Amino acid sequence: MDFQSHIRVIPDFPQPGVSFKDITPLLKDGRAYRAAIDSLVSLARPLAPEIVVGPEARGFVIGAPVAYAMGLGFVPVRKAGKLPAETVSVAYDLEYGSDRLDIHKDALRPGQRVLVADDLLATGGTIRSTIRLVEQLGAAVVGCVFLIELTELEGRAKLAGYNVLSLVQY
Ligand SMILES: O=P(O)(O)OC[C@H]1O[C@H](OP(=O)(O)OP(=O)(O)O)[C@H](O)[C@@H]1O
Numbered sequence: 001m002d003f004q005s006h007i008r009v010i011p012d013f014p015q016p017g018v019s020f021k022d023i024t025p026l027l028k029d030g031r032a033y034r035a036a037i038d039s040l041v042s043l044a045r046p047l048a049p050e051i052v053v054g055p056e057a058r059g060f061v062i063g064a065p066v067a068y069a070m071g072l073g074f075v076p077v078r079k080a081g082k083l084p085a086e087t088v089s090v091a092y093d094l095e096y097g098s099d100r101l102d103i104h105k106d107a108l109r110p111g112q113r114v115l116v117a118d119d120l121l122a123t124g125g126t127i128r129s130t131i132r133l134v135e136q137l138g139a140a141v142v143g144c145v146f147l148i149e150l151t152e153l154e155g156r157a158k159l160a161g162y163n164v165l166s167l168v169q170y
């Protein structure tokens with residue numbers, strides 16, 4: 001499957017200089033969406049994860065179906081103030097902007113094998129912060145899977161020491 005042909009590139013969105021990779025054409029195509037999830041599951045299976053963690057919002061669209069397909073649970077990492085129970089938090093930077101991410105304190109068990117999933121790796125700020133949250137709870141990140149990796153932004157360097165797997169590279 002040629003996933004790149006289902007990804008729309010929008011220059012200067014949401015701000016000048018950013019080349020936005022829009023996955024909505026892939027998501028609305030049932031065959032392409034299923035093939036992408038199946039491919040990510042194939043990448044993730046050898047890592048033997050016990051649970052999947054994904055950051056809001058596009059991480060849900062990728063992480064939840066990966067978890068479902070593997071028969072695993074899914075844990076949301078959410079933007080500031082959205083989770084109702086007790087949380088731990090971390091501040092983070094983005095290719096555009098910055099914010100705070102939260103996870104429920106009881107979301108993961110110490111030592112639990114966690115797969116982190118998101119649509120796109122850019123600077124790596126979001127996933128570095130997601131990993132911090134997972135590790136604050138004592139769980140272990142066995143790998144990170146992405147539909148898209150923007151290699152020029154060197155997010156992979158920020159994730160040195162972790163298994164980083166992506167389907168499409170720009
Ligand atoms: O590697 P980074 O530089 O951190 O960038 C990648 C993150 O940016 C996007 O999310 P965004 O924060 O735009 O939120 P959204 O999923 O709610 O659109 C994308 O879905 C990744 O999570």
Ligand SMILES: Nc1ncnc2[nH]cnc12
Pocket residue numbers: 018019020021022095096120122150
């Ligand atoms: N260039 C980009 N395209 C889509 N989502 C992004 N998130 C961060 N950078 C992005």
